Amino acid sequence: MNTILKSSAMAVAMLVAGLGSMSASAAENPMESVGIEHNLYLECLSLSKDQSESPLKRLVEECGYDPGMQTEEFVKKYHDLVNVDPETTLADRLATSSIKYTEYERSFFYRIDAVVATASSLEDANAKFAKLEQEAVENISPKTTGGRSVLATFSTLRHSLDYWSKAEAGSADTQSFQRRPWWIKLIVAVVDAYVTAEAGSGIGSAASTVAGWLLDLIFD
Numbered sequence: 257m258n259t260i261l262k263s264s265a266m267a268v269a270m271l272v273a274g275l276g277s278m279s280a281s282a283a284e285n286p287m288e289s290v291g292i293e294h295n296l297y298l299e300c301l302s303l304s305k306d307q308s309e310s311p312l313k314r315l316v317e318e319c320g321y322d323p324g325m326q327t328e329e330f331v332k333k334y335h336d337l338v339n340v341d342p343e344t345t346l347a348d349r350l351a352t353s354s355i356k357y358t359e360y361e362r363s364f365f366y367r368i369d370a371v372v373a374t375a376s377s378l379e380d381a382n383a384k385f386a387k388l389e390q391e392a393v394e395n396i397s398p399k400t401t402g403g404r405s406v407l408a409t410f411s412t413l414r415h416s417l418d419y420w421s422k423a424e425a426g427s428a429d430t431q432s433f434q435r436r437p438w439w440i441k442l443i444v445a446v447v448d449a450y451v452t453a454e455a456g457s458g459i460g461s462a463a464s465t466v467a468g469w470l471l472d473l474i475f476d
Contacts, residue, residue: 284393285393285410286393287407287408287411290408290452291408291412291413291414291452292415293457293458294412294415294416294448294452294457297315297319297321297460297462298416298419299419300315300318300319301314301315301319302465304318304319307465310331311462311463311465312459312462313327315459315461319458334455337454337455337459337463338451338462338463339466340463341470342443342444342466342467343443343471346446346450347365347366349450350362350365354454355454357402357405357406360395361396361403361405364409365406365450368385368388368409371384371385377438378421378441382414382417385410385414385417389411392407393407405454406453409450410449412449413445413446416445416448416460417441417442420441420445436468436471440471444471448464451463
């Protein structure tokens with residue numbers, strides 16, 4: 257598993273170099289590498305042998321994530337963030353955010369909520385997110401914490417949606433996820449994106465693992 261992440265720097269470089277075929281917002285998003293890294297961790301977690309183990313613990317022990325602290329402390333610190341109700345709106349999540357956003361930066365999270373509430377399909381959601389991301393790339397500065405967070409949110413959102421839309425058939429879990437309603441994939445991707453922007457790529461990936469499981473319990 258660690259091989260996947262030890263080669264992440266090379267993967268990021270190769271993927272960013274190949275962005276010419278992607279949307280303008282993807283090519284221009286200065287936080288593009290965040291979404292790419294997120295998917296590397298997500299792939300590692302999806303291939304984990306023991307899915308019953310805490311995804312935060314697996315993130316460290318199987319995927320090579322360096323939390324900068326003892327694993328037990330790391331799991332305890334981020335347990336609540338990863339295990340939050342996936343249907344909680346971004347507006348509500350922002351109430352406890354440690355990041356200081358400007359009103360304009362904050363507005364992107366409210367508009368993401370609006371897309372989730374009104375999208376008629378994943379394709380519709382992707383198109384609306386692409387317009388929002390383009391606006392963010394053109395108007396948000398990556399020099400501030402809030403600006404980087406917003407841009408990282410869109411990069412992760414796009415990569416996460418792409419991942420779940422093209423989940424590899426080799427994993428029982430991803431096969432199951434492919435059969436879930438499209439809007440569950442959308443909600444999980446939003447959870448991914450928000451947690452990644454708040455706490456980092458690997459933690460966002462761990463959050464998506466929990467979100468998918470919780471939504472299955474609620475809606476099966």
